Amino acid sequence: MKMPRPIDSTLHGVTDYTVGTALLTFLPKRVDIDGTPAGSQIRAAGAIHAGYSTLTDYPLGVVKAIPFKAHLALDAVGALALAATPFVIGQWKKGLKQWVPHVALATFELSLLAITDPSGKGDFHGDVEAVRRANSENPQRKIYEGPLAVRPGSATERAAAA
Amino acid sequence: MRANVWSGRNTVQVENVPDPKILNENDAIVRITSTAICGSDLHLYDGYVPTMKRGDILGHEFMGEVVEKGPGVRNLEVGDRVVVPFPIACGNCWSCKHELYSVCENTNPNSGLAEKLFGHATAGIFGYSHLTGGYAGGQAEYARVPYADVNQIKIEDDLPDEKVLFLSDILPTGWFGADLCDIEGGEVIAVFGAGPVGQLAMASALMMGAERVIAIDGYEYRLAMARNKAGATDVIDFSVDPDIVEQLKELTGGRGPDAVIDAVGMEASHGHGALHAIDRVKQANRMESDRGHALRDAILSCRPGGIVSVIGVYGGLMDKFPTGALMNKGLQLRAGQAHVQRYMKLLYEHIKNGDIDPSFVITHRLGLDQAPDGFETFKHKQDDCVKVVLNP
Amino acid sequence: MSNKAALTIACPRAELERLWRESGYLDGVAASVRFADAPGDRGTEIHVTLERGAPGGKLGEALMKLTGREPLAKVKDDLRRFKQEVETGVIARSDSVPEGELAERKLKQRPAHPLDPSEPDKAAV
Numbered sequence: 291m292k293m294p295r296p297i298d299s300t301l302h303g304v305t306d307y308t309v310g311t312a313l314l315t316f317l318p319k320r321v322d323i324d325g326t327p328a329g330s331q332i333r334a335a336g337a338i339h340a341g342y343s344t345l346t347d348y349p350l351g352v353v354k355a356i357p358f359k360a361h362l363a364l365d366a367v368g369a370l371a372l373a374a375t376p377f378v379i380g381q382w383k384k385g386l387k388q389w390v391p392h393v394a395l396a397t398f399e400l401s402l403l404a405i406t407d408p409s410g411k412g413d414f415h416g417d418v419e420a421v422r423r424a425n426s427e428n429p430q431r432k433i434y435e436g437p438l439a440v441r442p443g444s445a446t447e448r449a450a451a452a
Numbered sequence: 453m454r455a456n457v458w459s460g461r462n463t464v465q466v467e468n469v470p471d472p473k474i475l476n477e478n479d480a481i482v483r484i485t486s487t488a489i490c491g492s493d494l495h496l497y498d499g500y501v502p503t504m505k506r507g508d509i510l511g512h513e514f515m516g517e518v519v520e521k522g523p524g525v526r527n528l529e530v531g532d533r534v535v536v537p538f539p540i541a542c543g544n545c546w547s548c549k550h551e552l553y554s555v556c557e558n559t560n561p562n563s564g565l566a567e568k569l570f571g572h573a574t575a576g577i578f579g580y581s582h583l584t585g586g587y588a589g590g591q592a593e594y595a596r597v598p599y600a601d602v603n604q605i606k607i608e609d610d611l612p613d614e615k616v617l618f619l620s621d622i623l624p625t626g627w628f629g630a631d632l633c634d635i636e637g638g639e640v641i642a643v644f645g646a647g648p649v650g651q652l653a654m655a656s657a658l659m660m661g662a663e664r665v666i667a668i669d670g671y672e673y674r675l676a677m678a679r680n681k682a683g684a685t686d687v688i689d690f691s692v693d694p695d696i697v698e699q700l701k702e703l704t705g706g707r708g709p710d711a712v713i714d715a716v717g718m719e720a721s722h723g724h725g726a727l728h729a730i731d732r733v734k735q736a737n738r739m740e741s742d743r744g745h746a747l748r749d750a751i752l753s754c755r756p757g758g759i760v761s762v763i764g765v766y767g768g769l770m771d772k773f774p775t776g777a778l779m780n781k782g783l784q785l786r787a788g789q790a791h792v793q794r795y796m797k798l799l800y801e802h803i804k805n806g807d808i809d810p811s812f813v814i815t816h817r818l819g820l821d822q823a824p825d826g827f828e829t830f831k832h833k834q835d836d837c838v839k840v841v842l843n844p
Numbered sequence: 845m846s847n848k849a850a851l852t853i854a855c856p857r858a859e860l861e862r863l864w865r866e867s868g869y870l871d872g873v874a875a876s877v878r879f880a881d882a883p884g885d886r887g888t889e890i891h892v893t894l895e896r897g898a899p900g901g902k903l904g905e906a907l908m909k910l911t912g913r914e915p916l917a918k919v920k921d922d923l924r925r926f927k928q929e930v931e932t933g934v935i936a937r938s939d940s941v942p943e944g945e946l947a948e949r950k951l952k953q954r955p956a957h958p959l960d961p962s963e964p965d966k967a968a969v
Contacts, residue, residue, distance in 0.1 A: 542932045
């Protein structure tokens, strides 16, 4: 079965900013790692993530520089790096709180990536071909051919005549 | 009967539901021959309007033939061909007597709900959530029309459905938007949003004597329709250059348009930059219900002393409303759901006279059973879709 | 919590007072009802003041609000129904609230599609 990928680029952006802000602000305190290196790592991850999101070329980007697919690649790399950090530098030995948040966040990010549509279009589940076949109207003709559908000034004429 | 019902966010389904019945002596039952999907239906589809329930029949633009009437109905006979306005009015309260039909005081049996949100209840509306009364809508084979003496216009010639269907909603709404601009002749009117309502607002403004009409949108095909059919004299494509306020200044010799019509509403998509990002995130997290870029830009771009006319649908609250610009530039802010019953007869005359052919907005005509695909195509603006009409 | 409700009805005062007496609304409810002329052509105002607060203190109030049995909500329902009858001759009914405005129904609405023939008859006609 093909994996459903309903997250379009806008919704992905929403998650980027929401999670990025959460990581930067209240999350470290909530999981009680504020003030530790683990807390700083989470904050840094949040800041970097939100940072490159503002530079991504998608509906919620401020400066549209980084292509969406590249952004998704950064997400994946960043998630794996975050998960690996506690193990690489040895801080995992200091207790559950020093690595579980990292792994949990990385898992969340990777799951989000699995259901994000890389083309950005997301959950469009209509059958355009069926619509085209069933349509008894010709959109192109309606838009581009034929005369103006209104007579300018015709309301004032009527009012004057009345 | 078959009807298109709301089945959750981004989902509608055509199902078998019971046929409507006369509940009050002044009801009529209409067999629907044509109905349409409205831009405001998308707010329901996208899940931004609260109080929707699974099984609610959607649709508030419909017309057809009277097949049954209650004993209290005087102005209609079985067999009459009628177009039904989307706001349900009683005709007798103070508001109705003053032609403020869309704020009728008597037709919303869920007034208590609406009062909590808006301060007062407003008229019932067909197929538009339980906030507006929970009336079954018109994307179906039959519909119950309450207060039938007031809520219809009889079509007594053989104009095809497509020419008169839009008397139900979008033509009076576009007209109302232009009417609020107090056009006397020679004005420059800017219209945010080149969807069906925007198109008809542009056409109405021209009929009323505006000298220039500027269409603002992000889709080239809708701007093409505005130019070719609605008579727009200028267009702004914000997907090319997002600074709408600046472009409007240029087009008007630095003055700004005399009046601005907001035919966009709460799901504005043209915002750019940080403010847009913040709005989108907040709306998705349900921290803000309305995205108001169109309204913001309308207020910022309107010339001092001008009029901002709001016919795009909003539901709740928006952030960052430019109160300073509004007050100091001395703008008039006018808004409303169109008082359709006020304009139906006049607009029917204009259609009969050939002054306007509202069917120009129709790009798709489908059977009722294709409503779900129709919704998706309309929502995502596929296949040059502007307006979808459904035939049950 | 407020214990007052007011509504304006487009009907001359003498006639409205008579219709109110005949209607039987709020019979048996401990409340005082006062009529006043509304300004201009707006008709007559009805002002209702409930004589005592809901029993059960603040918690009782909150519970009643939730289930819709709060006395003031019932008063407002009755006022609205009275207004609808006076001005239009019928009570507003929709497919999701076929009985008309009822505070108890706010949380338990039918879906907005017509009644099944098997459902108990809720029509007025």
